[in-house]
Amino acid sequence: xxxxxxxxxxxxxxxxxxxxxxxxxxxxxxxxxxxxxxxxxxxxxxxxxxxxxxxxxxxxxxxxxxxxxxxxxxxxxxxxxxxxxxxxxxxxxxxxxxxxxxxxxxxxxxxxxxxxxxxxxxxxxxxxxxxxxxxxxxxxxxxxxxxxxxxxxxxxxxxxxxxxxxxxxxxxxxxxxxxxxxxxxxxxxxxxxxxxxxxxxxxxxxxxxxxxxxxxxxxxxxxx
Ligand SMILES: Nc1ncnc2c1ncn2[C@@H]1O[C@H](COP(=O)(O)OP(=O)(O)OP(=O)(O)O)[C@@H](O)[C@H]1O
Ligand SMILES: O=c1ccn([C@@H]2O[C@H](COP(=O)(O)O)[C@@H](O)[C@H]2O)c(=O)[nH]1
Ligand SMILES: [Mg+2]
Numbered sequence: 001x002x003x004x005x006x007x008x009x010x011x012x013x014x015x016x017x018x019x020x021x022x023x024x025x026x027x028x029x030x031x032x033x034x035x036x037x038x039x040x041x042x043x044x045x046x047x048x049x050x051x052x053x054x055x056x057x058x059x060x061x062x063x064x065x066x067x068x069x070x071x072x073x074x075x076x077x078x079x080x081x082x083x084x085x086x087x088x089x090x091x092x093x094x095x096x097x098x099x100x101x102x103x104x105x106x107x108x109x110x111x112x113x114x115x116x117x118x119x120x121x122x123x124x125x126x127x128x129x130x131x132x133x134x135x136x137x138x139x140x141x142x143x144x145x146x147x148x149x150x151x152x153x154x155x156x157x158x159x160x161x162x163x164x165x166x167x168x169x170x171x172x173x174x175x176x177x178x179x180x181x182x183x184x185x186x187x188x189x190x191x192x193x194x195x196x197x198x199x200x201x202x203x204x205x206x207x208x209x210x211x212x213x214x215x216x217x218x219x220x221x222x223x224x
Contacts, residue, residue: 026102026133032219034117035185036142038086038173039153040199041206042117045142048207049115053214054222056102056111060119063097064089084163086172088180091125099133115140121181126188138217139188140210142199146174 032055034042046057061083068079075093082089098116106112116136120126130136150170157165164173188194195216197209214221 025106026099028106028112029102029134030113031134031136032113032115033119033136033139033188034115034142035119035121035139035181036199037144037146037149037177037181038170039149039156040142040144041152041203042142044203045140045197045207045210046115046117048203049210049214052211052221053113053219054111055113055115056105057115057117058098058101059117060094060098060121061117063101064094067093067097080163084169086164086169086174086176088122088125088176091120091122091128094119094125095128095133098129102133120184121176123180123184123187126184136188136193137219138193138195139185140213141185141194141196142206143196144199148200149174 034046036042043059046055046059049055050057064079064083067073068076068083070076073079075089079089079093098119102114105114120129153165153170154167156162163169185194195213197206197213199206
């Protein structure tokens with residue numbers, strides 16, 4: 001758990017008690033989920049959106065890695081193993097991390113607009129977050145073939161130091177994506193809340209698609 005000054009560290013739930021107790025602050029947020037397969041370019045495009053649209057970027061994977069490395073975390077070893085195996089960490093942990101980060105940002109008055117990157121990756125997360133935290137406005141979905149994603153991830157793995165940027169973990173992450181995460185995208189799509197962006201081209205060209213998606217959703221750039 002990030003050391004938020006007003007928040008206690010993440011603790012194990014008591015029997016029959018939910019892990020997260022959403023406050024009201026996060027309910028005021030505008031949330032855009034950012035999904036796409038591993039290595040599709042989510043983080044790269046989120047940086048552009050933060051710069052031009054004034055959103056806060058919350059990567060569920062980054063929050064989990066920070067919790068994994070936090071001294072004294074009771075979830076560190078569990079998170080490490082789930083990430084290497086390309087599995088989805090139990091949703092209570094991830095939802096709590098996201099909610100804490102959102103509440104912290106809102107309380108510091110940083111922004112109420114959040115890009116939640118790499119989440120929800122499983123139906124239980126989607127349902128829990130939208131019921132207990134806030135309903136997302138829409139999902140930005142980066143579409144890219146597995147072979148392209150594999151190439152990008154292996155290249156990134158030359159320098160990233162990520163435990164899951166290797167052939168074996170990548171194959172597992174792809175399987176999890178197809179089996180667990182695509183049903184979430186399909187579910188939002190049925191609700192008319194997915195905007196697909198072609199992620200095959202250069203980062204600059206992909207960003208043109210992102211801007212078109214934001215325009216379609218009525219979200220304006222900063223200072224407009
Ligand atoms: N349009 C693009 N063309 C080529 N390479 C790209 C493009 N977008 C991103 N990359 C590169 O591909 C790699 C993966 O990108 P990024 O980290 O943004 O993906 P991601 O979807 O966040 O991945 P993950 O799911 O693993 O978090 C990075 O090395 C990045 O520099
Ligand atoms: O909601 C989530 C998001 C991520 N994970 C785990 O983290 C890794 C890495 O995520 P990136 O988005 O690629 O940084 C992912 O493969 C999962 O193991 C998760 O469990 N739940
Ligand atoms: Mg990423």
